[in-house]
Amino acid sequence: MQSNDQSSQERTIDDPVDPHSDGDLSASMAIEESPARQWRVADALLGLRQAVNTAAPRRGKASDGTIGDPAHASRASDHNPWIVDGGVGVVTGMDITHDPNGGCDAHRLADVLRRSQDPRIRYVISNRRIASAQPKGEAPAWAWRTYTGANAHNHHAHFSVVEAKSGYDDARGWPIEAAFVQTEAVTTGDDPDEALAEVERGLAATIAAAADPAVPLLLRLTTLNASVDALIDAYNQAVRSSGVDPASLIEEAPAPAFDALRGPYQILFDDCRVPATKAGVVAWHRMMLLKGRPQYERVAAATGVPWWFVGIVHAMEASFSFTSHLHNGDPLSARTVQVPSGRPTTGQPPFAWIDSAVDALTVEGFAGQTEWSVPRALYRWEAYNGWGYRRPAVNVPTPYLWSFSNHYDKGKFVRDGVFDRNARSAQCGAAVMLKALQRAGDVLV
Numbered sequence: 375m376q377s378n379d380q381s382s383q384e385r386t387i388d389d390p391v392d393p394h395s396d397g398d399l400s401a402s403m404a405i406e407e408s409p410a411r412q413w414r415v416a417d418a419l420l421g422l423r424q425a426v427n428t429a430a431p432r433r434g435k436a437s438d439g440t441i442g443d444p445a446h447a448s449r450a451s452d453h454n455p456w457i458v459d460g461g462v463g464v465v466t467g468m469d470i471t472h473d474p475n476g477g478c479d480a481h482r483l484a485d486v487l488r489r490s491q492d493p494r495i496r497y498v499i500s501n502r503r504i505a506s507a508q509p510k511g512e513a514p515a516w517a518w519r520t521y522t523g524a525n526a527h528n529h530h531a532h533f534s535v536v537e538a539k540s541g542y543d544d545a546r547g548w549p550i551e552a553a554f555v556q557t558e559a560v561t562t563g564d565d566p567d568e569a570l571a572e573v574e575r576g577l578a579a580t581i582a583a584a585a586d587p588a589v590p591l592l593l594r595l596t597t598l599n600a601s602v603d604a605l606i607d608a609y610n611q612a613v614r615s616s617g618v619d620p621a622s623l624i625e626e627a628p629a630p631a632f633d634a635l636r637g638p639y640q641i642l643f644d645d646c647r648v649p650a651t652k653a654g655v656v657a658w659h660r661m662m663l664l665k666g667r668p669q670y671e672r673v674a675a676a677t678g679v680p681w682w683f684v685g686i687v688h689a690m691e692a693s694f695s696f697t698s699h700l701h702n703g704d705p706l707s708a709r710t711v712q713v714p715s716g717r718p719t720t721g722q723p724p725f726a727w728i729d730s731a732v733d734a735l736t737v738e739g740f741a742g743q744t745e746w747s748v749p750r751a752l753y754r755w756e757a758y759n760g761w762g763y764r765r766p767a768v769n770v771p772t773p774y775l776w777s778f779s780n781h782y783d784k785g786k787f788v789r790d791g792v793f794d795r796n797a798r799s800a801q802c803g804a805a806v807m808l809k810a811l812q813r814a815g816d817v818l819v
Contacts, residue, residue, distance in 0.1 A: 414455075417542070435471050437472070438469055472530055484531040495536070502722065643805055645780070663816075677742070678744070700731040772803075773785075773801065
């Protein structure tokens with residue numbers, strides 16, 4: 375039991391203008407706190423914080439908080455100890471600092487817990503969004519809606535638990551593993567193979583957690599769904615970092631004229647064959663392109679870019695994840711960070727996938743183009759990734775087009791400025807996917 379003397383892990387919320395007056399609390403819940411009242415933090419929240427600290431031991435805590443300041447105490451806020459249990463006030467709201475560099479992406483954590491639909495959660499606030507366990511107006515339960523409070527909650531995420539003791543003091547483990555998969559993979563830095571191994575370990579842990587019969591089935595399914603999205607993001611980051619040409623290399627390898635490549639492109643495409651060892655994974659890519667076709671056709675209608683071109687860029691840049699920007703695979707929860715950074719320039723995150731996709735194709739100059747022959751498509755895909763593989767010092771058919779075909783064996787950029795002739799791309803090439811669609815009769819190009 376803790377008294378009003380705050381421990382080193384507690385602080386007064388420095389948020390006097392925004393006491394979370396968000397409509398999830400009623401005015402009757404606001405109480406006038408006595409300076410002598412003892413208070414404690416709900417056990418469920420203490421467990422959440424401990425789990426986050428364990429997953430991200432290097433994280434900053436500058437915006438962590440539990441007990442509220444006087445502005446909170448005078449209004450409806452879960453930072454007030456408004457629930458009294460045995461004469462002690464219970465704080466049912468907690469802020470966790472957003473510190474992705476320190477290993478804790480609080481906005482991803484908020485989204486993972488939102489999608490878990492854990493019965494202990496009352497609502498979460500993150501990056502100008504709020505989601506509640508109960509429907510609010512036209513918004514269904516657990517759906518993000520715009521948060522209109524003065525504090526955007528971009529430096530931290532807020533988590534509130536239910537008012538029932540069976541919920542707020544339920545200290546069972548929290549399904550947060552998916553929130554830290556990508557962050558931990560990033561720490562492997564310059565080694566994409568280790569990053570892929572980290573994804574493998576994350577997948578094994580996710581499967582094990584989903585098989586735990588002690589956890590309700592619905593909770594396991596929703597947690598599994600969130601985990602898969604995070605694992606795909608981590609996979610996407612690993613495979614893209616293993617084959618993306620840095621801007622410096624693109625500048626040293628100016629774009630060749632299209633007319634000089636039209637004939638060679640067509641010859642390579644006509645002769646493109648998939649080794650038997652890769653036939654299954656190429657067939658899977660074709661299946662995923664067809665599965666996503668309705669979404670791709672919406673983008674095609676808005677831009678004039680063929681659906682198959684959109685889909686193949688989606689495979690190459692975002693590993694088919696509809697929670698990632700088409701530009702470069704960065705998460706839709708914020709503007710892009712990798713090149714091209716700061717996209718889209720309009721609107722507020724989280725972005726709708728189709729809006730981001732339209733922006734990506736428009737900024738590349740693809741929207742409104744009328745020629746979509748095979749050579750032109752290959753030229754645009756290679757330009758999208760960069761011309762670094764055509765430098766005389768490299769001179770390898772770009773895996774962005776030809777990986778998993780007879781035209782590519784090995785050689786890739788393993789990190790910015792470093793080309794390894796013995797490394798192999800883990801991605802299926804764009805031309806290989808187009809060839810699979812064409813051979814199956816899915817497209818006529």
